[in-house]
Amino acid sequence: MCSLTDILTKVSRRAVGLGATLIVIVLGASIASPSIATESAKYEKRSWSFYGVLGTYDRASLQRGLQVYTEVCAACHGLKRVAFRNLLDLGFTEEEAKAIAASYDVSDGPNEEGDMYMRPGRLSDYFVSPFPNDNAARASNNGSLPPDLSLITKARTGGPDYLYSLLTGYSDPPEGESLLEGMSYNSAFPGHQIAMPPPLVSDAVIYIDGTNATIPQMSQDITQFLSWAAESKLEERKRLGLKVMIFLIILTGLLYAVKRRVWSGLH
Amino acid sequence: MQHNGFKSSNRIVQWIEYRLPIFSFLDQQVGTQYQAPKNLNYLWNFGSLAGIALIIQIVTGIVLAMHYVPHGDMAFDSVERIMRDVNYGWLIRYIHANGASMFFAAVYIHIFRGLYYGSYKFPRELLWMLGLVIFVLMMATAFMGYVLPWGQMSYWAATVITNLFSAIPWAGQSLTEWLWGGFVVGTPTLTRFYSLHYLIPFVIAGLVILHIWALHVHKSNNPLGVEVKGPKDTIAFHPYYTIKDLFSLGIFLAIFGFWVFYFPNYLGHPDNYIPANPLQTPPHIVPEWYLLPFYAILRAIPSKLGGVIAMGASLAILFLVPWLDTSRIRSGTFRPIFKQFYWLLVADVLVLGYVGSQPPEGIFIHLGRIATAYYFVHFLLILPIVGWLERPKPIPSSISESEAGTTQEASGRSETGT
């Protein structure tokens, strides 16, 4: 009986040691070779003004980003979850936001005769998508669907970093790699062949604020803008978060003190 | 006025107490009259934390339900409207989404606490089993909740999991179509999941009451695993454990807030911000982190039916733990060999979780099978055999004895039965 117990003790020690070694090996191996699948997206980490405990969006960059969206991306991509009233967040005055809204034709109706009609956009309207439906969008893009960009930074692994890497990731394909008809080579896109032709060229827009419109600059600005479009409550969230966290930490400290006090009354 | 040892000078309290003795009831159950072992460590705080997490889920869930639209064409948009247009909608939704993770984290610690200290042993078997029913219902609730935003992961997780029913011989296909309310996952599936997602938490709340009722019959176990022998071993629940629970609640909420305010989407999957598309399967369909170990067991068996059986068995086996563990010593503290296998089980479940998150290819297939096999070996072989063969350390005769620093060899031996 005794010796059996001893053997058992030894076996259990071994087993635990073996188990621990196995786990270390597995985790090590999986970290060393992160992607078995070559399909995954590649992106480099960057630091954004909206990261961190009190991160905020860069208003000037947001406004430039809006310009890139409306002058370039809007030809193919919708932004249907963003309303013109939301543009007030970007630092525009109400007049400016109304003027941007009015530059869009919005379908409304039916009127008293029962007909639909077009009218200039108002603050309560949403960005108008370039195509009436997905089939129309595919038909104009060689069968590929340009996704709505309202949530794009939350809908991709890597978020803003991925978007930036995607927009700056166009190049000629490496030697020996042939592209399918209508495809472009992109180092960030999963599989590297993307149906979106390089959307940005230097000076694709002439920035109102005079900033030099290089590809990295425009990519930076549109990424700020689309990050805001996807998570417009980020600043409110972080501001409230700081207050709540400070409150909770102080409260917890006080509760700990009270707990110590109450328990010190024992024996 | 005095009733069952309860005193109050407040006239309104007296008036109510005379007609409905709720104040004395609370005082006896969670107040100054409830005696709990005096040596409970912080692992005993996770039951109350789980209870509060349940309340947070119910409250935020009811607010979300005021704005959510359970329809395949509108569900995703309605969630986005909550995020963008409803006052503090983003906060409510992020609390509810991360709250599920916090709830599971608390309950996992709570369960593993029970496994270490033998809290499932006589006379707490039914308490343990009620807890497990709660756990299984939580898994069902969380799964159906994840379907509601109707993103890509929602849709495809629903498809993968409901498809499991088609593995049932003969009736499988018709059963699956009956569950779907159609020939694919669609709006009828969504509406019934919504209905059940709203209902089950209240069933859980009812079971929590039974769970606590059973707890209060034989009282809490404790880190030593020896029964309370007398008043020297206990302290009043209030103020001692109420303040201790409140302190741990502060820490819990701070960790909760860290996720909600700073990394609200970290625990989720980006694909769920893409609206559901029945024509496009995502490259990797993965459940939320808290279901991953069971997902790994499901995929470890090469046949669909086999996988379903294995996953069911991995849960069912937990109900048998009170009888599979043959040792009469409760606490792992006094069980040198059990203790080591306990940590090996913890590691095994972590490995299963990791495997569940990876695509089923290469090394992960083998690893998933080994870890699954070990999970069952632990409960079916190691737990009974170690209980028979292990020589436990001497256990103290009572909680207060142990505090005084004396242990009694003799009583330790006699309880092992060797």
Ligand code: HEM
């Ligand atoms: C909604 C989920 C649950 C809630 C709200 C809940 C609540 C509680 C509370 C308040 C206690 C007393 C405090 C404590 O000992 O931590 C308790 C004890 C206990 N719970 Fe749970 N519980 C839940 C789920 C579970 C599950 C899933 C299990 C395990 C399968 C479980 C097993 C136990 C056991 C064995 C005890 C007695 C523990 C002891 O005193 O050692 N509970 N529960």
